Amino acid sequence: MKRLALLIAVLSALAGVLPVHASGGGHGGGERKSAKAKAPQKNRTFTSLKSWVSVDPFTISIIQDGRVRGKFTVWFGMDVPDDGLREKAETIMPRLRDAWLGELNLYAATTLRPRRAADVPAVSDLLQQTADTVLEQRGSKVLMGQLTVEMRN
Numbered sequence: 001m002k003r004l005a006l007l008i009a010v011l012s013a014l015a016g017v018l019p020v021h022a023s024g025g026g027h028g029g030g031e032r033k034s035a036k037a038k039a040p041q042k043n044r045t046f047t048s049l050k051s052w053v054s055v056d057p058f059t060i061s062i063i064q065d066g067r068v069r070g071k072f073t074v075w076f077g078m079d080v081p082d083d084g085l086r087e088k089a090e091t092i093m094p095r096l097r098d099a100w101l102g103e104l105n106l107y108a109a110t111t112l113r114p115r116r117a118a119d120v121p122a123v124s125d126l127l128q129q130t131a132d133t134v135l136e137q138r139g140s141k142v143l144m145g146q147l148t149v150e151m152r153n
Helices: 002-015 029-038 083-091 093-110 120-135
Strands: 052-054 058-064 067-079 141-151
Touching: 052 083, 058 093, 067 093, 067 120, 083 093, 083 120, 093 120, 120 141
Parallel strands: none
Antiparallel strands: 052 067, 058 067, 067 141
């Protein structure tokens, strides 16, 4: 029985399930404060433009011939001057990210090749078309930040 209790305690500690007791008593109030303090900021922007919508970068595995051949990383954001469209873009960002991820995976698997540079304008156009389709209207502008391709032989 002691071994079972010890095993549960060790597994809980490894999983981060055991509560951390804050000094000063209370009922775990210290945990909530520290969790809020460590939460990432929602709007990590590179510009002071009010119309800027940040998009977290994508890192895609390049899978060709059933093997991982490298990685493809894309950084970009969107300039959305229309307030209503910007609010919609921020609200449905998970849907946008899912659509972009699918398109970037397909591009990485079918277009990227060793010893060839990625076609940045084509990737930008692909991201823009996907944004327009998901947002169901034009008005946003995808702006590329950086695109890197690391291939293995």
